[in-house]
Amino acid sequence: MQQCSLFILTLLCVTVKDISGSWEEWWTYDGISGPGFWGLINPQWSMCNKGRRQSPVNIEPDKLLFDPWLRDIQFDKHKVSGVLQNTGQSLVFRVEKDSKHQVNISGGPLSYRYQFEEIYFHYGMGDNRGSEHQIDHHTFPGEIQLYGFNKELYHNMSEAQHKSQGVVGISLMVQIGEPKEKNKELRLVTNAFNKVMFRGSSYPIKHLPLSSLLPDTQQYLTYEGSTTHPGCWETAVWIIFNKPLYITKQEMYALRQLxxxxxxxxxxxxxxNARPVQPLHHRTVRTNINFNKQGTQVSSNCPDMYRNMHYTARYSHRSRSKKSIACKRKNVQKKCHKK
Structure with missing residues (x-):
């Protein structure tokens, strides 16, 4: 019994030594250090297990709320330089801290300006899985996520990710195929995949025009959620573009060699390296896609924010001294009266 205990203690010591004292390095996407255990590995990551506004989620199209007040997403057209790194959990691009020109993200559901900080690459070893977010339970081969922090309220990402409305996450679903137009800017990243084969390896990328990586659409979905990596802070506004980004089979093959x-x-x-989808817990997923205008048959139950209820006071036909309340709903003929 003593020998067994001694063996376990020795094994633990070796394991802790391998961890090198960093919680940020000792987590994975499977096994006893996978997503189901993130909240147990580090007490500061407890939201990974206890949170109720977690990401990613499955988007159910018939439960989307059309919001006509959602604006277009605005990206500064500055080019950024940074480092592409294999962290051992993901492939991540991080912008240079001392860069003269930072890219601001604004508009859409955002009430503040957010400064672009990093890109995360999530992908599967097969074409039937890879993305973190799902659309009607459909999973894409990959998902590219752009993160930015609220520069109007906070100083950096480390501070913002703990604070209210601190982070924006831009989600681009990845499909395999030949794009209609060659995206030379995206090639700056994909051509560097073979330079970061192993954990800890990095490769500098210069003058990346971030706005040109985005799909050619202003249609999107948005909801309140969390970062999808530890510590799962519930401070993120998510924007999911309604058009995929295409990469070739060769580029996906290179990505799968890492x-x-x-x-x-x-x-x-x-x-x-995708976290499983999390319960929505009655959160609303809004969209600026007007299905009615696109000629799509929509059920009368389909919610939208054009049909907003409001109240008006008017005189009763029986007595001008008495008022009745008429509740009106736009596009609906029925009126209810309180005598």
Whole structure:
């Protein structure tokens, strides 16, 4: 019994030594350090297990709320430079901190300006999985997520991710196929995949025009959620564009060659790095897509914000000294009267 205890203690010591004292490095997408255990690995990540506004989620089209007041998304057209890095959990691009020209994100559902900070690449080892968000339970081969922090209220991402309305997440679903037009700007990133094969490797990328990476659409979905990596802080406004980003089979093949470990101990492939979808818990998912205008048959139960209820006071036909309340609903003929 003592020998067994000694063996377990020794194993724990070796494991802790391998962790190198950093919680940020000791988490994965599977096993005992996977998403189901993130909230137990580090007490500061408790929202991963206890939160009720978590991301990603499955988007149900028949429950979308059309909001006519949602604006277009605005991206500054500045080019950014940064570093593409294999972290062992994901492939991440982070912008240079001392860059002269920062890219601001505004409009849409955002009440503030957000400063672009990083890009996360989520993808599967097969074409039937990879994205974190799902549309009607459909999973895409990959998902590219752009993160920014609220620059009007906070100083940096480290501060903002803990605070209300601190983070914006822009989600681009990835499809495999030949794009109609070659996106030379995206090639700046995809051509560097083979430079970051192993954990800890990095490669500089210069003059990346962020706005040109976005799909050619202003249709999107939006909801309040969290970051999809530890510590799952519920401070994110998510914007999911209604058009995928296309990459070629060759580019996806190169992405799937990346490994979780170092060159000496490569471990498993980096892919399948998607957190499972989380319960919506009665949150509203809004959209600026007007299905009625597009000629699509929509059920009368389909909610939208054009049909807003308001109240008006008017004189009763029996007595001008008495008032009745007429509740009117736009596009609906019925009126109810309180005598």
């Amino acid at each position: 490994m979780q470990g170092s060159q000496l101990t490569p471990k498993a492939p980096l892919g399948n």
